[in-house]
Amino acid sequence: MATLPTEGRALCLDPARGEVGLRRFPVHPPRPGEVLLRVLRANVCGSDLHMVRGDAFRAMAPPHPIVLGHEAVGRVLALGEGVERDARGEGLAPGDRVSFAYWRGCGACPVCARGQGHACLGALLSLVRDCERRPHFHGAFADCYMVRRGQAVVKVPDGLGDALAAGANCALAQVIAGLRRARVGLGDQVVIQGAGGLGLWATAVARAMGAARVIVIDAVPRRLELARAFGADRTVSLEEHPDPRERTRQVLAETGGGAQVCVEVVGRAQVLREGVRMLQRGGRYLVMGSIVPGDTFEADPSLWVGGNLSILGVSLYDLDSLLEAVRFADAAQGRLPLETMVGEVFPLESWREAFEAADALASGRASAGRVAFRIAEEEEALA
Numbered sequence: 001m002a003t004l005p006t007e008g009r010a011l012c013l014d015p016a017r018g019e020v021g022l023r024r025f026p027v028h029p030p031r032p033g034e035v036l037l038r039v040l041r042a043n044v045c046g047s048d049l050h051m052v053r054g055d056a057f058r059a060m061a062p063p064h065p066i067v068l069g070h071e072a073v074g075r076v077l078a079l080g081e082g083v084e085r086d087a088r089g090e091g092l093a094p095g096d097r098v099s100f101a102y103w104r105g106c107g108a109c110p111v112c113a114r115g116q117g118h119a120c121l122g123a124l125l126s127l128v129r130d131c132e133r134r135p136h137f138h139g140a141f142a143d144c145y146m147v148r149r150g151q152a153v154v155k156v157p158d159g160l161g162d163a164l165a166a167g168a169n170c171a172l173a174q175v176i177a178g179l180r181r182a183r184v185g186l187g188d189q190v191v192i193q194g195a196g197g198l199g200l201w202a203t204a205v206a207r208a209m210g211a212a213r214v215i216v217i218d219a220v221p222r223r224l225e226l227a228r229a230f231g232a233d234r235t236v237s238l239e240e241h242p243d244p245r246e247r248t249r250q251v252l253a254e255t256g257g258g259a260q261v262c263v264e265v266v267g268r269a270q271v272l273r274e275g276v277r278m279l280q281r282g283g284r285y286l287v288m289g290s291i292v293p294g295d296t297f298e299a300d301p302s303l304w305v306g307g308n309l310s311i312l313g314v315s316l317y318d319l320d321s322l323l324e325a326v327r328f329a330d331a332a333q334g335r336l337p338l339e340t341m342v343g344e345v346f347p348l349e350s351w352r353e354a355f356e357a358a359d360a361l362a363s364g365r366a367s368a369g370r371v372a373f374r375i376a377e378e379e380e381a382l383a
Contacts, residue, residue, distance in 0.1 A: 004029060004036070004078060008143030011068050011351050012131050015061035018054055020068075022349065025136035030080035033149030034135070037074030037098065041162040041345075042140040044358040044371040045071045045170055046196075046267055050292055052355060059293040064130040067139025069373070070102035071170035073162050074145055087152040087319060097156045099169045099326055102140065103127060103316050104150040117150075118177070118316035141348065141373060152319050160330045163342045167197065167370060173325035174288060175201045175265075177317035179209060182261050182286040186210035189259040191251055191278050192232075194266040194289060195223035196362070197341060197370050200230045202263050204336055205328070207231035215251060215259070220364045229337050244274045251278045258283060265289040267362075269297040276303055276311075284310045291315070343369025 005027050012023045030036045048068050050056035076096045086092045103126050105117030112120050126148075129138040135146040147153055156165045175198055184190060190206045192199050195218035206214050207230075216227035219238035227235055234254055241247050252258055258280030264271055267289040276285055276299075304311060317325075332338060343361065346354040351373075358371040 005143070008137065009348060010131060010137060010139065010142035011348060012065045013051060013068050014065040015051070015054070015057050015128075016063060020052060020351070022351070023065075023131070025131070027137070027144055028135050028146075030078050030083075030135075030146065031149075032081040033083060034080035035076060035083055035092075035098075035100075035147040035153055036078045036080075037100070037145045037147060038077050039072055039074045039140055039142060039145050039375045040097070041166045042069045042072035042373045042375060043166050043170070044069075044354060044373070046289075046362055047291060048141075049355065049358055049362055055292045055295075057293075062128045062130075065132060066128045067131045067137060067142055069139045069141030070127065071166055071370075072102075072140035072145065073097065073099055073156060073165040073168075074140075075376075077144070080149075087154045087323060090155055092153065092155065097158075097162075097165070098153050099156055099165055099322065100145075100147050100154070101152040101317075101319065101322055102169055104148055107150055116318075118318055123316055141351070141375075143348075143375060152322060154323055154326055156326060157330045159333070160326070163372070164329050164333070164338055165326070166372060167201075167341065168325040168329050169322060171197045171370075172201050172205075172329060173317040173322045174198070174314065175205050176324050176328065177321035178202075178263070178286050178288050178312075178314040179205050179261075180321065181312055181314055182263070182284045184209045184211055184261050187212045188261055189213040189255045190215070191255075191259045191262040191275070192216045192227075193262065193264045193271050193275050194218060195220070195227040195235075196265065198265040198288065199223075199263075200226055200341065202265060203227050203230040203232050204332065206261075206263075208328070211261075213255065215254060217247065226337070226340055229340075231336075248274060248277050255280070260284065261286060263288070267291070269295040273297050273299065276309065279307065279309055281307045282309070283307070284312060286312050286314060288314050341370055343371045345372050345374045348373050348375050 103123040105120030106122035137144040216232040224235040
């Protein structure tokens with residue numbers, strides 16, 4: 001085994017106190033089944049902002065500090081005993097650049113036994129592990145990340161740069177998993193609420209899955225412009241059409257009575273009242289953005305029952321979706337304006353400025369591009 005760094009930095013959040021700051025932890029060699037990574041690039045996901053703001057923990061905050069970040073790409077520093085291949089069966093060695101499933105189910109509950117580890121409560125809890133306990137590096141806003149036994153690792157193609165590879169293991173993989181569960185297929189009409197990172201990927205993936213028409217709704221003109229570049233046939237501006245009833249009428253007219261699938265990636269529960277009315281009878285509503293506990297809306301369930309609608313909540317993703325996300329991102333280069341998905345980049349020590357930029361993006365004050373941390377350059381070694 002190559003010489004490993006003795007310690008590394010990690011951006012930690014103490015949820016109980018609402019305090020964020022850089023800390024240093026010892027770097028331990030991987031145990032059997034583990035893979036130690038050097039983080040190259042990590043994106044600021046909307047869920048990271050929810051954690052920093054505290055609204056992600058309205059129901060219950062973990063009593064210990066955690067390392068933030070998960071949407072990332074890294075390079076293998078060391079392999080634990082028994083790890084020889086990635087999730088595709090390709091040989092894995094130190095120096096390989098990889099994406100990874102940032103969660104793991106408990107492996108013992110009935111949900112995991114059904115092959116739905118991403119739906120296990122343990123999968124969500126694995127995102128908020130105690131950073132004071134070995135192996136410390138449970139989050140991607142850090143010099144290192146320890147992939148634990150049960151977390152998948154997949155090699156990244158040489159032609160797929162860090163900026164795009166970083167988003168494969170969260171935004172893109174979840175979109176693929178969600179649209180598969182919503183059974184988007186040939187001839188479907190799809191409405192997407194929100195044209196941020198998830199919305200743009202959802203537009204491209206829906207089109208690739210055979211959707212006949214994709215309609216995207218957002219408030220920011222630049223995002224709507226990008227949605228058209230990613231494959232949207234029609235866009236609806238909240239600024240030009242502030243009345244939700246008017247927007248709904250437009251979508252119903254455009255789709256001839258409603259879409260087969262509506263996708264929520266806004267992150268505000270109130271939009272569900274509008275989206276459910278944009279579906280045709282027997283339609284499917286995919287909800288992926290509304291992750292804040294206590295963010296509620298008034299509903300009329302008779303619309304769901306009478307319309308024979310399916311309401312689908314999707315969090316995280318399955319292994320096949322991660323593998324497909326890496327392949328899809330690589331294949332989309334040159335075909336889609338993927339460079340627009342890349343926003344401002346900050347060093348880890350400038351985390352305050354990075355969160356401010358990400359907040360501006362989430363609120364619509366900035367138009368597009370995922371804010372990211374460039375944690376290590378290719379030629380750098382950890383101090």
